[in-house]
Amino acid sequence: MADTFLLLILFFLWLQLSPTDCKKHSVVCTINDPFQFPYQYYQRGELIIGVIASQFGCVNDEIYFWDHPKTEFVDEFIAIPKNYQHVLSLVFSVKQINENPKILPNVSLGFHIYESYTDARMTFQNTMKLLTTAERIVPNFKCNKNENMITVIAGLDSEISLHMASILGLYKIPQVAYSILAPVLSNESQLPSFYRIVPNEAHQYIGLVHLLLHFQWTWVGIVASDNDNGEKFMLTLTPMLFQHGICTAFNEKTPAISQVIDNFSSLVLIQAKSFFWTVSKVKVLVVCAEPQTMTTLIWMAFLYSFLDGTKEFSIHKVWIMTAQWNFSLETMQRDFDIQAFNGALSFAVHSNKVPGFTQFLQVLHPSYPKGDGFLRIFWQKAFNCLFSDSNEQKQRMAACTGQEKLDSLPDALFEMSMTGQSYSLYNAVYAIAHSLHKIYLSRHKAESEQIENKFGMFIKSKCRNYLKRISFNNTAGDTVSFDKNGELAAGFDIINWVTFPNQSFLKVKVGRVDPQASLGEVFTVKEEAITWHSTFNQVKPLALCNNHCYPGYSRKKKEGLPFCCYDCTPCPDGMISNQKDTDECFRCPEDQFPNKNQDQCISKFLNFLTFSEPLGITFVFLALSFSLITALVLGIFIKHRDTPIVKANNCDLTYVLLISLFLCFLCSLLFLGKPHAVTCSLRQTAFGIIYSVAVSCILSKTITVVLAFMATKPGSSMRKWVGKRLANCILLSCFLIQTGICVLWLCTAPPFPDFNMKSVVKEIIVECNEGSVTMFYCVLGYLWLLAIVSFIVAFQARKLPDSFNEAKFITFSMLVFCSIWLSFVPSYLSTKGKYMVAVEIFSILASGAGLLGCIFSPKCYIIILRPELNSKDLLTRRH
Known part of the structure; x- marks a missing residue:
């Protein structure tokens, strides 16, 4: 109704x-x-x-x-x-x-x-x-x-x-x-x-593209008349917009003015409603503002306002008009509301008063x-x-x-x-x-006679030729001249239209497109001088298919929509984007890592075990403590070197063992601090050689004990092997083998300082690259071989008389030693950075402390707390 x-x-x-x-x-x-x-x-x-x-x-x-x-x-x-x-x-x-x-x-x-x-x-x-x-x-x-x-x-x-x-x-x-x-x-x-x-x-088309790019308007609509001019406008502008990353939500053609004037039918009303419903999808409209387009557009707005019941054109947009627009109404449109065009931008041929x-x-x-x-x-x-x-x-x-x-x-x-x-x-x-x-x-x-003869064809041809080369300054102070194509050698002004309820307006010049200007100044615009429509609250409107993808996200195209329409997806782990609307995330340099928001790269921290951190202080304390204890034990044995319990098992080997344990505790300090070429070369080699000496001493002591008991049997041929010569040979040969392995390692592929940037996301691991992993495991393997041989020999001699035999203690110490270094391998391989170093330091300290405690604590107990037991009679008496 x-x-x-x-x-x-x-x-x-x-x-x-x-x-x-x-x-x-x-x-x-x-x-x-x-x-x-x-x-x-x-x-x-x-x-x-x-x-x-x-x-x-x-x-x-x-x-x-x-x-x-x-x-x-x-x-x-x-x-x-x-x-x-x-x-x-x-x-x-x-x-x-x-x-x-x-x-x-x-x-x-x-x-x-x-x-x-x-x-x-x-x-x-x-x-x-x-x-x-x-x-x-x-x-x-x-x-x-x-x-x-x-x-x-x-x-x-x-x-x-x-x-x-x-x-x-x-x-x-x-x-x-x-x-x-x-x-x-x-x-x-x-x-x-x-x-x-x-x-x-062409300068106007370039100016349109620059204007949209300046305000980052990438989702716009194009309106032109349904004729050759409108078709040409769309066919020229649309590819230029696509080339610069600007999408068109629609290319709408207004009907001929005669269709609107002659036919106030329901079809025209439906067409007007459909047109402005389409227009409502965008906030920025680029209009080929020739008179026919604008006349039709205003009449359709009039029809739409009646259909909408608002009695005013209430679709408020940013209108961008071409230079054909002169903000003119027909006489029958004198009462139309022009407030909808408040804040419009248009191009205009440069002019002066x-x-x-x-x-x-x-x-x-x-x-x-x-x-x-x-x-x-x-x-x-x-x-x-x-x-x-x-x-x-x-x-x-x-x-x-x-x-x-x-x-x-x-x-x-x-x-x-x-x-x-x-x-x-x-x-x-x-x-x-x-x-x-x-x-x-x-x-x-001769020409004068022809000119006075009412000009004829002569003056017309002359006028045509002179127009090509004309150049003058008009009364407004502008230079007027034609270029080689017969066009005005000038640019366009960008005008901001500020309308008022009484149908008056102001034309504010806010920019310029000047093809004669130097590079970089061809297009200029004063954004602060622009008055936007009141619905935008003087804030620059956004013209996007969807909101920006901010840093930390990348664009993912929406199927079936133009390339300006996209979803925003977070960057994958380890990658960032530091600009808006990026198509792909990228990885940080090797020495940097993404921050929490994945929009910035942060320099990685250097990861190495320092002397000043709690774990490093703990290891320093333990290493010095065990070294001090070892030195005290050595001092006790030297002081009581003439007692039976010290003499019982080759005191020279005992001294060498204690000194090697003392050095083993101190060599653990080489693993602390920032790696350098010298410390990297000494870490594993010093540890391998010193520990091989310690284990060789234990092996020599164990073999000496076994041979001593075998030599006590009547008619035994082992007597000739009992003595310091055999022990020294065992010790020296084991030491030389390990030393040869280490020298070969240093000569072929020595360890060196390395920066591992990939193992830990947020850290650069400063480590000693072993150079040759094979040589590293050869050093460890040789130590395991000595320890296992010592364990086997000691295990066989564990039932010999207790008073003369420390094989039980050696067996237990070797069991502790082998257990620690067998668990070392999986622990070492499963950790990274400074915790890998901490595992090796712990293994060195724990194995050394095991040897020190298992072998020397019973003897120190007798020497210090039970001196009455430190006598020859008791040591030779069988229980």
Whole structure:
């Protein structure tokens, strides 16, 4: 029910807006005599500039083959008052030139302006009127009226420029366009007489890409009209965006304006709703803002606001407009809300304030000047009034007094300062005048006769050649010149539009695209000078398919969506990302490791067992303590060297064993501290040699005990082996074998300091690389061999008489020794860094303490606490 009521309201509005003589639901009016309609402006002059203006829109009925051709145009529905300023800027520039004695002295400029109605047929027809007789259109014939027309200024729309170029090129008449989307063609080969008083459009595309990259907007929508210009805009811009990592959420085309105006049906309403639902997906819209696109867009916004029930255009975005936009409303849009465009950014042809133009507008009156067929209709449309002698019949409209002031009009309808398009047209007139002036200065006598003969084809060809090389400073202080392609050698300004509820606005210049600037300054923008739409709270909007992937995460593409849409996945262990939106994580250098958030690399700590840490202090204390105890035991044995218990088992071997144990405890200190070349070479070799001496002493003592008991048997041949000679030979041979292994190790692949960066994630292990692992295990293996042989011999001799036999203690000590070093291997291989070193130190200290305690503690007990037992009688008595 609500939708039906809404359609009735819109249908009633359409009836009110439509002229009375409509055909086939098109808003058109028919003029019987096309030469009598008022929309032209003629001013006499010795040299005439032809102009095709664009102030009105034309919606044509379908013309069938059997119908008589007719001219139709919109009289009041589509009127853009601001475009009348283009006419006024031309009139103002011609007036200045005619009053300036330094440009074309004694030669007056005139002009003839026709309306294009933004329609191909009307453009062709009015272009022919500029070239033919005033009575009727007869190609190739001219009679009096525009015989001295030397150039034509093209209309605002690019298609109009092309329509004109196809005719003017046949007559070799130079054409100067002041539109942005003029055809990008080779002027020399295809349009040799075509010039554009605007920069190359390629600079605008580059500026659009730079602007989006500057604000990191990678998820945008593109809107253009459903015509050749819109198609060209999308086909050119979209690949450029993709190349720079910017995705388009959609490429939306607005329908033709006639579809919206002529058909307020449910289909159009649905189309409007669908369009703005699509637009709602993004926060940044790039709009090819030619007049047709903007007119359609504003009308669709009007329909959408009614459909939405808000009565205002409430979809607030960042609008980025191309340089065709001039923030102009049609007369029937005067009450539309423009707040939606607050904070919009647009490109504009570089312009400056032209002195005297505002004063020129302030004295404008509908009765002056004569010959202006646009002024009265502009006045009526702009001020929404009717002159008393007007043929139009409308109710509820005030009478035009002629005292209305242009500066009272909203900026969206008319501006008192020169707009960008008006500035381009102003420069076009001056470029033509300066070219003609140079022709006068360089003419010869023969040429003078031709010039005075109303110019003919000669002056037109000369004007075409001089336009290529023209360069001058205009009254606003800007340099105007054409490049080799016949385009204005200039750039674009970036404008920030600040709108107000009373339909006024401010144009703030916030940046520039200057192709002539040095590298690095081609694109500049002052972000702090930009006013964003109020919904953004003056915070730069984000235009992303999804939020940024922050450091510590990498992007993972979403299937079925553009490359700007992705998921954020944490970096794998051991890898980081230190920038936003990275595609891959990477590993830190070997001497660094990732922090907790995996967004930064931290230098690894050096890992080695120091003297100052608790574990190192403990080992130092134990090593010194055991060394001191060993020294005390050695002192006790030396002091009581004459007692039977010391003499009983070769006191020389006992001294050597105690000294070797003392050195074994001290050699454990070589494993503490930061490894160096010397300590690495001494660690394992010193330990291996010293321990081999200790175990060799135990083996010698054990063999000596066994041989001593065997020699006591009658007739035993072992007596000759009993003595210090055998013990010394065993000790020396075992020592030399181990020493040979160590020397070979040092000569072939000695240990060296090494930095192990891979074993522990957060640490650099400073260790001694064994050089040759084989030699390292050969040293240990030889020690195990000696210990096992000692254990076996001692085990066999354990049942000999106790008083003369320390084999039991040696057996137990070797059992402890072998157990410690057998458990050493798996413990050593399963630990890393300083704990690997700690395992070896512990094994050295524990095995040495086992030997010291098991062998010497019983003897020290007797010597110190039970001296009565330290006698020969007791030692020789059998229990």
